[in-house]
Amino acid sequence: MSNDERGSFGTHGTGDTSGYGGLVRTQVNAGSTERPYGGYFDQVADDLERAYPDFADAIERVVVDRGELTLHIKRERLVEVSLILRDRLKFENCLGVSGVHYPADTNRELHAVYPLLSMTNNQRMRLEVSVPDSDPHIPSLVEVWAGNNWNERETFDMFGIIFDGHPGLTRILMPDDWQGHPQRKDYALGGIPVEYKGATVPPPSERRSYK
């Protein structure tokens, strides 16, 4: 993700009178982390490379940040790698899937994040898949971790990511006939203005705010 940030306090418009209003800082996400990753992460990466010879092709990036290991993986390889992680590396648990919408990340707008847990080795790691908004398909992991069933339905409901091969991909929290996917960034929070002592308080998403 790269996001240009304008102004020193993240204000929009001309709120800043400090003289730093024209400042533009470009934030770019950290690229791949170089080895050694530290802790048990090297061991996990080594084991996966041994068990899955196509590692270099399937894994786009390896990121170690704040003591957590993230493998950015191509969606075509997700199921194969998950099976190996489950059966060979003993990551028996997938703790759901969390969608994140990055509208600025062109052609990789929708991310799905899978936290994994190995109870056998007491290890944690994370898989991250990015897909374009125009083609929001990710293979379902319900066949690998059955407990992901509802989590994938929730992520479909909230972000519109379609999990191919899911046994019953329907909305789970919103009503069946709901339009849109509420947790995407282009979906307005909504709310109604509230009148208080003669003044009108706009809904939170329309208030003047810091970034």
Place this chain on the structure above:
Amino acid sequence: MSTYVDPYASSRETTEGTVFSVTGGDWDSLVTEIGQAKEERVVVNMGPQHPSTHGVLRLVLELEGETVTEVRCGIGYLHTGIEKNTEYRSWTQGVTFVTRMDYLSPIFNETAYCLGVEKLLGIEAPERANQIRVMMMEFNRISSHMVALGTGALELGALSPMIFCFRERERVLDIFELVSGLRMNMAYVRPGGVAQDLPKGAVAKIRETVAELRKNFKDNEKLLVGNSIWMKRTEGIGYLDLAGATTLGITGPVLRSTGLPWDLRKMAPYCGYEQYDFDVVTADTCDVYGRFLIRIAELEQSLRIIEQACDKLEKSEGQPVMVADKKIAWPSQLAVGNDGMGNSLDHIREIMGESMEALIHHFKLVTEGFQVPAGQVYVAIESPRGELGVHLVSDGGTRPYRVHFREPSFNNLQSTSAMCEGSMVADIIGAVASIDPVMGGVDR
């Protein structure tokens, strides 16, 4: 079809067959009509407004006679959009939202969220703040288990345990009120520490409460442990073994009832849990009775932890409960005034009368909040229901970019079908109660 319209059980024809709406206690016409029907298969909607489905949970049951052949859960009736709402508030204000998700374990939601924010910031709460968090979490575990045990018993027809469990829960809520000013949804744990230090005399009051609770828990146990009627309703019911639990991503007492001693307080300690001496309780029966026994035994373990926390709190008297970094620590100090709790007069005097910079600082931090470096984290803690995980994403701004909670209730509720299919209708109640789902947490 009879021409008589039963006001309590009216029927209408649909493409799916005859649909009955049973609202009162008069089932006569329903029974007569079903007696005439060719197929035995009946679909029953249990909930969402049903006294024994733990809040607004809807269960769609397919029955053959009294045997359940299929169970489907309908959820979402309590969806409040908390995850989305936090994206429009500062990092500190997020605490006020997340505390309202799983309303029976507010302190756990707050702590998980704050540990996530702290990990993103790269800071750690001071020792005394961690001790207070541990003490509050264990009290919260007790109050949550009290509801689980009390309502669970109530739903299976045992009234008295509910009354006693709620009495003990009140004592715990009194402690919450003493410490934070609120009995539920306290927003007490904050990024960087806790909102305020313990009031004077709190530790003595906590010790007194622990002694009372310990005595009363012993009495409560006698009501149900080993009670033959209770055991007939719970033993062998809601069976889910280790393979099933792992496959479905089940955690907490349901997982521990299969014999696996998996408890994040031991496996991945946070808030200094490694300094406390306690046991992980397991059972090997994989059934409702085992989960009930685990919750009963966890009460005593929580009391042990609270006692150790009290010892530590006595030693750390006067130490800070919030990080020293003034760019993160909430500027105001709370104090009890004549008209309730508010900002301390000393602080008001300083910002309004003495230091212009202090006023600016207060204003900026309260309205704008602090910026959190970009990145993502996943933090998990052991809530009364299992692994409560929080996935936080920051884009470097003063508001969360994405907050996602991995709610144990949400995942554990998926096991309803596995536990109930093939059992009797009445056993569903016990099985769902043993999962202890809180719909506020499931739907968020």
